[in-house]
Amino acid sequence: MMLEIMGCIIGQRDPWLMLPALGVCLLGLIALFLLHDRAEECVEVRRRNWVALAAITGGVSIWCTHFLSMLAYRGPLPLGFDLP
Known part of the structure; x- marks a missing residue:
């Protein structure tokens, strides 16, 4: 089970979109603890x-x-957004 989860995270995600997700996560945690x-x-x-501001x-x-991590997901089915 754990290997399937790791395979999904590593193999089915665009790493260039996962980097901003990681950055947002780290900056959010730092801000949370500072607040x-x-x-x-x-x-x-x-x-x-x-405390309310920290929770928000x-x-x-x-x-x-x-x-961001959902945008980075590249599953077996083609997905896209219709901008107009």
């Missing part, structure tokens, strides 16, 4: 805002990483 550290330093009134940042970075 969380900032939240711990604040007073209680502002802490909720910083984490969610958006996960969504963007997923979106």
Whole structure:
């Protein structure tokens, strides 16, 4: 099972689109942890805002990483987008 998952990640993905996905993931995690550290330093009134911003940042970075990795997927069936 694990070999099938690794084969899908390595063999059926465009590596040039996976690199930006990895970059977005890393930058999102760094921003998430920096915002969380900032939240711990604040007073209680502002802490909720910083935690909410950290949660939004984490969610958006996960969504963007997923979106980019799905664009990089090259499966056995031809897929495309109709821009017009």
